[in-house]
Amino acid sequence: MxxxxxxxxxxxxxxxxxxxxxxxxxxxxxxxxxxxxxxxxxxxxxxxxxxxxxxxxxxxxxxxxxxxxxxxxxxxxxxxxxxxxxxxxxxxxxxxxxxxxxxxxxxxxxxxxxxxxxxxxxxxxxxxxxxxxxxxxxxxxxxxxxxxxxxxxxxxxxxxxxxxTKPKSKNSNKGLWSIFFIAFLSGFAALLTPCVFPMIPMTVSFFTKQSKSKAAGIKNAIIYGISIIVIYVLLGTAVTGVFGADALNALATNVWFNIIFFLLLVIFAVSFLGAFEIMLPNSWANRVDSQANQGGLIGIFFMALALAIVSFSCTGPIVGTLLVEAASKGGLAPIIGMLGFSLAIALPFGLFAAFPGWLNSLPKSGGWLNTVKVVLGFLELALAFKFLSQADLVLQAHLLEREVFLAIWIAIFGALAFYLFGKIQLPHDSPLTHISVGRLSLGLVVLSFTIYMIPGLWGAPLNLISAFPPPLEYSESPYGVGYSKLGTPLDLDSHEGLPQGAHLLAPHDILAFNDYDKGLAYAKEVGKPVMIDFTGWACVNCRKMEQNVWPKPKILNILKNEVVLISLYVDDKRPLEDHEVTDSKLKPGKKLKYIGQKWSELQTLKYKANSQPFYVLMGHDEQNLLEPVAYTPDADEYYAWLKEGVSKFK
CATH class of the missing domain: 2.60.40.1250 (Thiol:disulfide interchange protein DsbD, N-terminal domain)
Incomplete structure (x- = not known):
């Protein structure tokens, strides 16, 4: 049956x-x-x-x-x-x-x-x-x-x-390239930490001195770099194999997952700031070192493994963050992420082995390496609150609304700016008699970014960081400080003069429904097509669409005047009414107890899709007017899709 x-x-x-x-x-x-x-x-x-x-x-x-x-x-x-x-x-x-x-x-x-x-x-x-x-x-x-x-x-x-008519994987490929690029930059940042940077001249000098010829030294250093890549790619492969291609993707909206990762990132950040060091057992390093003395390819591989273990206190937090971020996207992302990260670390060893004269141009190790580590600690701390925010959004607890989130980020980046200007001293910092031009420049950039965020407390959209803070409507004042039209989108009963079950989506004032049946009934009443917006409170790309694409005048005009918007949050953890609780058709024997489960199953069963955002234009017979689309950051492309659907309805 x-x-x-x-x-x-x-x-x-x-x-x-x-x-x-x-x-x-x-x-x-x-x-x-x-x-x-x-x-x-x-x-x-x-x-x-x-x-x-x-x-x-x-x-x-x-x-x-x-x-x-x-x-x-x-x-x-x-x-x-x-x-x-x-x-x-x-x-x-x-x-x-x-x-x-x-x-x-x-x-x-x-x-x-x-x-x-x-x-x-x-x-x-x-x-x-x-x-x-x-x-x-x-x-x-x-x-x-x-x-x-x-x-x-x-x-x-x-x-x-x-x-x-074959489906295209353009967005998937773009996602993998972005993971690779971010991982490469993270690897470069890890390279500039006190645990890794001093190893470059030491290791390259070792290979060039121990080798019988310059060519042999270059070859050994290149093998060493390749071994580093193999070790980290194997780590990414292990994560993919153990958790499955998409297992962590399903956890992206899980409250406990986000809270646990928030705590982990706070621990990583505090470690980077100098409170303590996270290290693997010394016995691991000793065993690997003993294998590295064997010589040949095996010895070089174990030397690379020794680097990975010894430098764990600096690279571990970065690798951990990258792996969870990449694995949450599913597929090959963890492998691609580790490839980008390890490539950034391995490249210097091969290049400096080929051109040893470049070693003279390397800056000397010193306090600036600890500065890099501290800066990474501030960035980890800021990123941690993104995960806490997602848990709060899913629970709809309203404990970390947009203004609170921005206030925390302003405090974190403001403190980072003061640190770069030398006004704050942390453990392991060297005495600072003056600040370099590079440190001053970075401090000015951070200070500018901090000042840029301040108007967000009064309702500015902050498009540069739209993917990180809670959405504009999830705030104490959706229309800006000191002015509130109709409250939050969940206060449906307070919206006098609006259709039953409707609210105005701040700050664009788009008439929207959070209930499928009520929205469809209103669309039939006013003779407009329906746009279903399968979205999520913890959906980063949903926020990008709502804050970067929807406000475009020609798109906003369609959303406000030519369609009826039904926003269905698939991660809404509010319980269903007793009479709405039903058996799941996807998971026999289980009940649909939460609002988000109801909309998630509707999307999976009817449209065979489970990612957000996902947009559907349909007529009153509930049939699609044209093929649904997912994340479409190109405003012209999204407008063309909307226009075609509305034209077909007419």
């Missing part, structure tokens, strides 16, 4: 979705074993990002891949079962069970015995494919196996209908 419900939902999706997706192409061939024995080979070519399920899945899971061979005429006999490759077995987050699936390609083989004169065998395969955000309805594809004396040429079946 549960599987039947799931199939009905998938069928409804396929009818209502105008995009033609056909991510699996089947080819058949035949392997000859003897005059009467053959192997029927069915190979699935699967587009990147999609996966095909195994022939065996647990009960109440997805539709398994099933092969049927037409032996009704009795001209051949099936020997054994259809075999398949090893595939991947993972904990599926949607079905909450271990499921085996295939990516890229999958080959299935069936052994048969035939009678003389048989030239072909027919059959079909029934299968279902999913990606990380949606599943397609089950599909049947006919199979034809040509029997001949030799191996037959492969027969291609089920070619994609229209390549122009």
């Amino acid at each position: 549960k599987k039947l419900i799931f199939l009905i939902v998938l069928l409804a999706f396929s009818i209502g979705n105008s995009q033609i997706l056909d991510p699996v192409t089947w080819t058949t061939s035949v392997e000859k074993l003897s005059e009467t024995e053959y192997v029927l080979v069915s190979k699935a070519s699967i587009e990147k990002g999609w996966h095909l399920y195994s022939q065996t899945v647990p009960e109440d899971g997805p539709i398994p891949t099933t092969f049927v061979y037409d032996d009704s005429e009795g001209t051949f006999k099936i020997t054994g079962n259809t075999s398949e490759e090893a595939g991947h077995t993972v904990d599926d987050p949607v079905f909450e069970m271990k499921i085996k699936f295939f990516e890229n390609t999958a080959t299935f083989k069936q052994k048969i015995k035939v009678e003389k004169g048989v030239t072909s065998i027919t059959g079909f395969v029934e299968f279902m494919v999913c990606d990380d955000t949606r599943c397609l309805p089950p599909k049947e594809v006919d199979l034809v196996f040509n029997i001949s004396e030799d191996k037959t040429a492969s027969n291609t079946i089920g070619v994609s209908i229209d390549s122009a």
